[in-house]
Amino acid sequence: MRLLAAILLFVAAVVTQASPTDENARFGAFVETVLDGYWKLRPEDAFAEGYYKYADRMSIPDAATRAEQVAFADDALRSLEGFDPRRLSVENRVDLVLLRNEFESDRWYLTVFRDWEWQPSQYNVADTFARQLDTEYAPADTRLRHMLGRLERVPAYYVAAKASLSRPTVEDTAIAIEQNRNGLEVFDEGLMRKVQSSGLTDSEKALFAVRVAAARAAIADYVSFLADLKPKLEQGGGRSFRIGKELYAQKFAYDLQSGFTVTELYDKARAEKAALHDRMELLARILWPKYMGAAPLPDDRFELIRAVFDVLSKHHTTPARYVETVRQQIVVLEQFVREHDLVEMDPSRPLVVREMPGYMRGFSGAHLVSPGPYDPTAKAFYDVTPLDRDAPERAESYLREYNDWMLQLLSIHEAIPGHYVQDVHANKSKSLVKALFGDPATIEGWAVYGERMMLDAGYGGNAPEMWLTWMKWNLRSVCNTIVDVEVQTGDLTRDRFVSFLKREGFQSEAEATDKWRRATLSQVQLDAYYDGYIEITALRDEEKHRLGKDFSVKAFNTRFLSYGSAPVRYIRELMREPQ
Numbered sequence: 001m002r003l004l005a006a007i008l009l010f011v012a013a014v015v016t017q018a019s020p021t022d023e024n025a026r027f028g029a030f031v032e033t034v035l036d037g038y039w040k041l042r043p044e045d046a047f048a049e050g051y052y053k054y055a056d057r058m059s060i061p062d063a064a065t066r067a068e069q070v071a072f073a074d075d076a077l078r079s080l081e082g083f084d085p086r087r088l089s090v091e092n093r094v095d096l097v098l099l100r101n102e103f104e105s106d107r108w109y110l111t112v113f114r115d116w117e118w119q120p121s122q123y124n125v126a127d128t129f130a131r132q133l134d135t136e137y138a139p140a141d142t143r144l145r146h147m148l149g150r151l152e153r154v155p156a157y158y159v160a161a162k163a164s165l166s167r168p169t170v171e172d173t174a175i176a177i178e179q180n181r182n183g184l185e186v187f188d189e190g191l192m193r194k195v196q197s198s199g200l201t202d203s204e205k206a207l208f209a210v211r212v213a214a215a216r217a218a219i220a221d222y223v224s225f226l227a228d229l230k231p232k233l234e235q236g237g238g239r240s241f242r243i244g245k246e247l248y249a250q251k252f253a254y255d256l257q258s259g260f261t262v263t264e265l266y267d268k269a270r271a272e273k274a275a276l277h278d279r280m281e282l283l284a285r286i287l288w289p290k291y292m293g294a295a296p297l298p299d300d301r302f303e304l305i306r307a308v309f310d311v312l313s314k315h316h317t318t319p320a321r322y323v324e325t326v327r328q329q330i331v332v333l334e335q336f337v338r339e340h341d342l343v344e345m346d347p348s349r350p351l352v353v354r355e356m357p358g359y360m361r362g363f364s365g366a367h368l369v370s371p372g373p374y375d376p377t378a379k380a381f382y383d384v385t386p387l388d389r390d391a392p393e394r395a396e397s398y399l400r401e402y403n404d405w406m407l408q409l410l411s412i413h414e415a416i417p418g419h420y421v422q423d424v425h426a427n428k429s430k431s432l433v434k435a436l437f438g439d440p441a442t443i444e445g446w447a448v449y450g451e452r453m454m455l456d457a458g459y460g461g462n463a464p465e466m467w468l469t470w471m472k473w474n475l476r477s478v479c480n481t482i483v484d485v486e487v488q489t490g491d492l493t494r495d496r497f498v499s500f501l502k503r504e505g506f507q508s509e510a511e512a513t514d515k516w517r518r519a520t521l522s523q524v525q526l527d528a529y530y531d532g533y534i535e536i537t538a539l540r541d542e543e544k545h546r547l548g549k550d551f552s553v554k555a556f557n558t559r560f561l562s563y564g565s566a567p568v569r570y571i572r573e574l575m576r577e578p579q
Contacts, residue, residue, distance in 0.1 A: 055138070076103045077100065080099060099437065113250075117165060130186045155217075168239065171520040180222055187215055248488050248489045288304070322384070349377065351416075354384075368381070368420055382411075401510065419447050445532015445534075472505075481530045536568055
């Protein structure tokens with residue numbers, strides 16, 4: 001029986017069996033079933049969320065799969081219309097809205113945005129196989145047998161990927177080549193050594209070797225296909241990375257579910273940039289005698305601030321010690337959060353700092369890879385790109401940006417009390433929907449909010465160097481919004497982009513050029529930082545005013561995080577409900 005028909009039959013059965021007044025029970029049963037159907041069509045995404053039921057399957061990104069996903073979304077949306085929001089609890093009303101947005105978004109991406117045609121970096125099997133090898137969801141031999149079955153489909157996967165592409169962007173083609181080439185490391189001799197030392201039969205081991213070789217050949221062929229295509233794209237055959245105002249506004253609404261329009265957020269960011277510059281100038285003037293002595297102050301405020309940062313940036317770790325420095329910071333940050341009672345921590349949830357795998361590099365210098373809510377106790381990885389193999393001038397430029405003060409803010413953002421802490425709480429949410437289909441603005445906004453929260457609590461000893469660096473870091477979130485809107489909906493060029501971030505954002509050449517690359521590879525995501533930060537901060541201030549002397553930073557933070565990653569405007573509604 002087709003999946004779509006099975007869902008329809010189940011929903012009809014639930015409606016018949018459930019009490020007419022028990023809308024919440026009916027909705028709960030629907031959620032459980034619709035999520036299983038959703039993951040069945042997306043086994044790789046399911047695995048990333050810790051849902052291992054379909055760990056032995058691999059989807060093929062062809063027209064048939066996309067058609068089935070559209071049909072599933074249509075059916076799910078029709079089913080959601082059968083629920084009366086007035087008869088649902090506040091929690092379930094929010095879940096209904098989030099599910100509707102998820103399925104409408106799925107449909108829009110597949111039928112309107114159609115990034116599967118022009119983003120070849122979407123097609124990369126390395127991460128799913130690496131996760132399967134590293135995640136102990138089953139005995140090692142079972143995992144290897146699941147991989148063996150999935151490996152058979154890798155050649156077909158890349159055949160479908162090539163057939164799906166139509167006029168991809170030059171920029172995404174370049175990163176797809178880089179990441180897929182690096183992805184070959186997942187299928188190297190190390191994998192075969194694990195196979196040979198496993199309990200698989202001799203015939204299974206032999207078949208594994210054949211299929212690994214075929215997978216490597218398919219990946220290499222895809223890389224060659226893209227490498228041959230890239231010169232033609234560069235000569236005008238590729239699509240522009242700019243998506244335009246109409247698509248941008250639609251994507252903004254689906255991705256962020258913000259309380260602001262694009263224009264409102266952009267205008268707020270422009271105003272905040274000016275305000276930050278004022279405050280930064282004041283601090284730079286205070287620090288000038290300490291670092292510059294009697295040297296005359298520049299008349300240009302940007303030159304003044306830049307000169308102070310140039311001195312501060314010389315204080316940094318070395319390329320060889322970069323990853324270890326980050327590891328040491330995690331211990332200090334965790335201790336500070338506990339001592340100052342800022343948010344509930346869970347020592348049972350492990351965080352591992354590791355060198356970022358090659359197939360993930362090229363988009364950002366650091367990020368968090370978290371387990372999903374179905375397997376919340378699995379390891380979380382704070383990935384940082386090592387610098388010891390970079391050219392000396394490249395590594396030095398990067399470390400001047402991520403100096404002794406800035407690197408601490410990066411670890412606050414990505415790990416504690418940022419993304420890592422937020423994910424631990426989200427995975428404990430009573431609602432799977434809120435944990436799974438949350439708002440990137442809530443996720444990124446929490447990490448930015450966490451930076452200010454730490455400094456407000458005294459982290460860094462209230463040193464003006466730390467506050468000035470935080471303002472520069474916060475300015476990055478503000479500038480992210482400005483440049484993303486101008487790049488994707490306007491005609492901001494690379495030279496003007498880099499010049500703006502260097503002069504008004506005080507960023508290094510390496511950071512600014514890396515951000516340009518990121519701005520050409522993504523859309524709207526860069527808005528999430530500032531959008532979420534101002535929405536969360538506003539909600540906190542409202543709660544401080546409402547509760548008065550009964551307000552507690554830890555109580556607010558812990559309760560806010562208990563709602564998964566729901567959009568802030570819905571968390572506001574949920575926090576008004578009595579506990």
